[in-house]
Amino acid sequence: MSRQRSPYTLGFLDGLPFLLVIAPVGLLFGVVATEAGLDILQALAFSIVVIAGAAQFTAVALMQDQVPVLIVIATALAVNLRMAMYSAALTPFLGTAPLWQRALVAYLNVDQTYALASARYEDFPGWTVRQRVAYFLGAATPVCPMWYVFTVIGALIGAGLPDWLALDFAVPICFLAIIAPALKTLAHVAAAVTSVVLALALAVLPFRLGLLVAALAAMAVGAAVETWTARRAGRRAAA
């Protein structure tokens, strides 16, 4: 079946189910941004210009706590550092595409489109670079514009929501729901535990600097545990 479909159409169909995630999270961002005092244009600008849910929530939460701008930016960018890995992983498949297409793919390179593309590029090793770009744009078509649309809807609903909804806790629940399935290996668990313990222990530091320190230490712990488990597995295989 999929042989008759163009890569663009295949990407579009693959991207559709992600609306189940994009819609509620986009809605929530609109609501949370409005509650924090952003107007609709600012909330929408966030979703169009930054186009990264976790980093957007992080930035809004830190701004609300009156954290200095540079630390807001540094911490939110740290959340997005994983995308350098996505960029590196796509390079063997898309590296020879025209510059403007690579620039466009970079803009649309979010968790969902990356996950789909990296899986499908393995499924269809015969695709030309042009077809791969078409697939990527197809996957982004339902995902990215709907992120903007639901941000606006959320911002319109916005501050009218009552206190008993306890929306202060919607973002922590969302983040925990992202974190739990990501705890795939001992190294991931070690990184997460380090992050929690240090962030709480260093909460006395001003400007949420504790979070930045905790994150950097947790990355190092994750990498160290991975190195250690790989070495141990290698030794066991050799024995």
Next chain:
Amino acid sequence: MSAPIDAATIWIVIAALGAGSWLIRFSFLGLIGDREMPPLAMRLLRYTPVAVLPGLVAPYVVWPDATGGEPDAARMLAALVTLGVGLWRRSMLPAVGAGAVTLYAVLALQAWL
């Protein structure tokens, strides 16, 4: 309620975060080409989500603003259920659903008692 966020701050953060995020996404694809990434860099980057997000969330779970920083059973239980269901089902949506149900159930119970 905390003090309102200054409009200039919001626009600076949007612009800088947008530019920085795009540069991160463009980095290898655009500039570095298909040169190999150092393995240590890959190893560190793999852990950025689980290194940043848990530390970001932890204070909101332990010392929520809504209760003036007092630990709160509803929020803590909701956090544990979200984490547990997320680990069990390996999927985001059931975890969010279970966490929200727990939060509202315990909040309702607290209001009723």
